[in-house]
Amino acid sequence: MNTYTDSPKLVINKLILKGHEKDYVVSFSLGINIIYGDSDSGKSSILNLIDYLLGAKKIYMYEEIEKHGKYALLEVELNDKTYTIKRDIFKPEDFIEVFSTGIENIDDLFPALYGPNYQKEGPAGYFSDFLLSALNIPLVKIKESPTKADSDLTRLSFRDIFKYCYLDQDDVGSRNILDSNNPVVFTKNKEVFKFIYNLLDSQITDLQGQISEKTSEKNKLVERYNVIASFFRDTQIDSLDLLIEELTLGREELELIEKELGSITQRMRSDNSYFEELRKLIVHLENENTKYKTNKSLKLEQMEQHIRLKKDYKQDIEKLSSSLAVIKKLPAKPEEVDCPVCNSRIEYANLALNFESNPADTVKAEVKSLKNRLKEIDTLIEEERNNIIQLESEEQRLVENLEKAREMLDINTGNFVAPFITQRDEFVAEKARVLERINKIEQLIKMRKQLNEMISKSEILQNQLSVLLQKLELLKASAPSIDEVLTNLADYLNDFLINIPIKNPHGISINTKSFLPVVRERNYGDLTSGGLRTLVSVGYYFSLLQYSLINSTNYPSFMMIDTIGKYLGKTKRDSDLEANNKEDALEGLDDPTKYINLYKYIAKISESMLKKQKNHQIIIVDNDLPEDAKGELMIRQYVVRHFNSGGTDGASIGFIDNA
Template identity: 25%
Template sequence: MSTRIKLIKLTLIGIRKNYVVSFKDGLNYISGPTQTGKTSILEMINYALGSKKHKDYIEIGQSCTSVELEIMIANKRYKIQRQLFDFEKKAKVYEWNKDKLEYSIDFKLLEIDGPSNENSLAAFLTDKVNLLNLKIANQPFSFRDIFKYSYLKQTEIDNENIMFEKIWHYDIKRKPTFEIIFNIYDQLLQELKNALKLKKEELSKLEIKLKGIREFLESIELEDFLSYVNEKNNLSNHKNERIIILNEIKDKGLLHNEITMQLQNNILFTKNQIIKIKKKISEQKEYINKLMILRNQYTSESERIELITEGYYKFNKYEFKFCPSCLQPLKEKINSECYLCGNKDVNLATEEILAYKHELKKLKTKKNNLIKYIDEEENNIKILEKEQIKFEIILTEYESELTHLHSKYVNPFIEKIEQLNYEIGSISKEIDQLEKNYQMIEKLHAIEKIYRDGMNQADEINEKIKNVEGKSQIKGNIISKLSGIFYDILDDFKLPKLSNAFIDGKRYLPYVRGKLYSELGSLGAVTLITMAYYLSILVLGSKDENNHLGLLMIDSPRSNLGANNKDGDDVFKDEDIFNSVIKFLIKLDEELGSEIQLIVINNGYPDFLDSKYIIKEFDGNGTRGVPYGLVDDINS
């Protein structure tokens, strides 16, 4: 399916080591206590897929410089790399080379921007799932819009605002995105036709380029890699034959060592200089990595102070009659006393806030100066690299001069040597020109690949158009199927008092017991309904020609369930309900494991969960034979 995405591997690039999480089809379970890095795994995936920023993670900031995410989209493999704690930096995208079984060294440098910017990561990903050039609510449709249905955050799993439907500027894109997933968006057909037209125009331009390159290669009788290899082998063999004859003739003559001694010393000196410069470059890169960690710490501390000051002002907007901690009545406020502590010197808090602001200003100044310094140090690397290139050129000149002396010294076979040197030089020029011509073959292959990919995308868009045009199911049928799946999932979850559960056909929101999910008054119920809602969209949206990404990441499904229930509803303190959720996820893996990918993180798991589903486990202290956290060497 053209819109499917599969996660292969997440790698945090560290200064001491790399931290890797590998994924598989079906259910991927990650377990561990709080503060072990579970949530950061999903956050880093979200960041690599185009989120404008990530949360402040102290251990990651102290240990890592960048994140890499390897993915599959429509049977094509890519690696996305983004720098951590520097949200303005462009993303690098590498494509997998099937022949060499590695990622190409070339990469696309993409901005973190909306899909209207064709050089953005959002545009790249939206194009790869064949949904580029669609517009909803007069705004470009983005990969990020559809990805919202693939990431159920910890802060949203019990939120009575599932898809931010209560915020109008989010809701305006939510409903059309839902319709695009199920191919029931009214304007989808026309938008797909427009996308197909643009893709054909792009292919037409590529055809012109391909024609020009092919005509050039035909004119020099070099049309494919095989002809290049054969020609180069012939020339190289011819050259080597001449070199062997030349060396045999030279061996019969004499050459005094004093003539070449200085050149040999110069060559040795130059090689040593290159080695020293390479060492300096390596040390400089390591130094910059340490500076980047320091920059991360400045960022973390700045965000902490901003949170303190913001919290102070928000907190003091309210007058409290009861203590928010112990719920005991507060004494009546006398003059300028503080409501909570009774402190008469209320200006003390203000002075502390001013001190925090002063500290924040100093931190930001330090951070900005550090960023400038890092840029200067990175420029020093470029200077060293240029110096390295200069010495490499000098080395080549010295070696050429030495070769020239060896080839030109006077001996009884001077005429034969000159003839052989001339022939070897001519062959070398032919090889150089052949390699330059081969670059045209490589360019041809690259454009042909882009053209083939474009043709495949055009075919897939055309199939989508045919599917939408010939779709016999009306919206009512889709909603009916979705509601059935939604009800069955809640039944598997053992939702107490389950009745009248469905997805509304107007706003596409879940109802249970005849009420909108947000009106049930139980966070335990909302947690189960939210998961069932996302899972039902995954199950139906991944079938046929629907446009779900086939991926769902769930953070902390145990929230408000079992022993962790925090909303006071004793019904949801039954551990059997949480176990029912896990059993359903296992059942889903058995039924659709090859078609979907589920990534679930949670604090612990029931005994019946098979170890094959657990891809990462942390224990918070490293005493049970498993790492204590994602960054598992922070104390070493």
């Protein structure tokens, strides 16, 4: 259990995408987890699925997931307590299901239903509030305009904090990291940063309010538990141990009945007319099953065609939109114009030939038409998906009927004897009664476990209260200063950049207004080299994680980075391709050793923290690994998945590996 000197702990154990034909599983462990391989193999989709299951508004999925997937499961540990999160990947507005157990045992518990955002509250509340509460992060409101005394307050969500944990492929090396180009969003992000590192002026007051709320929640939970426990006693529902014992006896009795039925079947001889009727029924059911399989296959093929057509429509819209942008930039017929792409001079007469025949209104109309077709194709895709689900349901019903018919037929002996039919029917009726009793016992066990879960939640709340009280005393005694936090973060970043190393690693700090990195006395957004910004952005996020492992923060000790090697020279073989940016070349970022040192440094710090029992998790996606470090990374079991189009060297062809 975390103490007041610890930060919250979020650990991903397993991700499962449930498909029509199979499950697609990725398991993770503490420390570093690397996923690498060819483009368009589903690497980023794994991070997108994790992000979605942790409350993102939508999921950006490649077409194979859209074709094969149904819903996703995420097994997580939140402050050492295991939960399973279940979410439909096609219906982001539906309630999110949370089970207080691992994936293997979700059928033993009823799920809590949470609203996916603050506009839709579920029966159990909001999903963001659940995550924050489970991580023992106070539920607070922060000022929209912190410089104004009468500023409106806005709710701080888990998604606000998670921005500092997930560096996606669009933000790695981006000038506008953390929405720094959007004043409204960036202002809120800076307040979130202060909250994460206990720098808000109102933090002590907020913490006191959280303690009061958790105390009230715990008291209500205990009161509710007492009421339900009293009801169980009054209705004489057995204890969990007795119910489990009854369930065991029921299953043993069911096994004996199955053996007797098997024995009778072995001894039965044929009643030819009855046998022929059963045979005809089985043949009919098999034919029907084949038809459903064929129809499902056709529907899957049609859906795949629609998905491809949808992709084509999107590409056409993008091309036409680009044409509109160029038409808009055309001047009023000078002799020569500047190319909007490469800045070279172009004769207007030649250029106009390509665009005057396609006036803007015509292009806009075509874009509008394509968008309408896109909506129609989305509707068709949804209809096909629903048809497939319906066909699967009918197919399952047929399979069950087929199994029942085959059981009665006994293909091995193929014979039934009339005197045994009555005896067999009695056993079948007894089997039905035992199954009904087993189902009732299983439901009662779920109810008992749900009651026990209330006790467990009460204990968690008590532990959380203890941690919050200790944290409150710590904040009252010695709340950290902004200068102290920023200096420590700058020291971590400085150490990171020196170990890469970058050229001229001086003037490294954290800006006191934006809380973003400064290198060589230049603000992060002013750095001209994409490769340098990549290293600085990765180092900055890694510094945020490092600080949380040593100090008490509201940062969940978890980090995901997508395409960590963006803009960096990776191997001697492809360094010429990577060095086409003059600024990167001047920085020497085409040198593969920097890329190797990046992995080695992260591994060194991570292993050091784990030895000190500072648990954390880092999930990294990349297109390739440095050759000189690949073997060591494999030996240390950092690589959790490897994809390549040929499926060679122990790799899968992709996340969806039956495509």
